[in-house]
Amino acid sequence: MRQIILDTETTGLRVDDGNRILEIAALEMVDRKIVAEHTLHLYINPGRDSEEGALNVHGLTTEFLSDKPKFTAIADEFLAFVKDSELIIHNAPFDVGFLNAELGLLGRGKITDYVANVIDTLAMAKDQFPGKRNSLDALCDRFEVDRSARVLHGALIDCELLAEVYLALTRGQDSLLIDFQPDDSPTGLASANANRAARKPLTILQPTADELAAHATYLDDLDKIVKGQCLWRAIEDPAPAESGTVQ
Template sequence: MRQILLDTETTGLRVEDGNRILEIAAVEMIDRKVSAADVHLHLYINPERDSEEGALNVHGLTTDFLADKPKFAHVVDQFLEFVRGSELIIHNAPFDVAFLNHELGKLKRGKIQDYVHSVIDTLAMAKDQFPGKRNSLDALCDRFEVDRSARVLHGALIDCELLAEVYLAMTRGQDSLLMDFVNDGSTDSNGQIVVRASRGALKVALPTPEELTLHESYLNDLDKIVKGQCLWHAIEAPPVPAEAAA
């Protein structure tokens, strides 16, 4: 399976205020193995406006630095080709999806959901696994002992690399049991992106006849050790009718 860890940096928090994307990073992961660095996609984008002060303090990407960078319209094909058909993994997916869809909408290119298989929100996953706890990317790095010492300012590429380690830690050995938080393109009454939780059918592995025989032999040995009936045999034993016990 081809998955893409994706993150964006923007000029501000609200797309409704005309804020734009100024950085996109996408880290490829195939069959749970992160691809070589030269395969990743990392784009700085001229947002055609200044960043809000709060956002600038977070990412540190100034208007002067971005002035000679390509506009989103000039990199959209490169970006869509890179993510096409993949499963996107994003921390706080509704935020990034809203900004991506805003940029694509300005170019009449549809929505990001039209190009990818699905979107997983790791923030929703974390809230399900750790209810009531802090579930920011920094908090998850600390919880899973992921080294984030190189993260001084928020940068899309380093955040993707950290998210890859966090996602692998969150899902290690539990892929078939975890809920998938998938964005299907729907919105709520306020126009916000809805990330839905869905769980596939639970797979039940039944023991083979050989395994049942070994299990019964083990229980018989336990009976001998306790000089009676072990608890498992007692549970499995059929109830004795009242008239037989009298």
């Protein structure tokens, strides 16, 4: 399935206040690789000024956007680009809310009418790093993604950063399958056996006392967050078996 990394910039934070989309960027990803020649980047005349806070974030002035097309003029191009794909968005409810508002003004339903699925990387990050900062900037720092070129928020550069963050967030899901090519031929089996024989034994590193203490503290914090339902605690300290008399 095609995946589309998507981001928007808007005139303000609340769609209910009449704010509009003024920039859309989308990058296509196939088999976990960005298709560089298949990128969508559109500036849009929102028909209103940006709120001061939003303008400070994206820097797209009313004057700059005055000669850009309205959303109605780019709707077909945008929908054709994302059709039947899986959208990957950071804080998806925000962007989806604005896209639904724009499509609603045109009587064209909701974005989920056109795409197969929407993945929210913010929700993914919160699951993986409960209690931590999970903004795009914070995740870039956590995964050592270079964001030095990001002076202002822009939809295109945010998509490029999010693509790397998404790959980092999901790397464990396919790590066991990377570079695995089934081959039952004698040549293939011989090559596989030779590769196994050439591998060095795995080095097993035992945790230090400080690392064990840090791990215990992390589990304590996690157990508080999930209100005593931490599975690791249950594994490490199973409930005692019911006592009985052995005949």
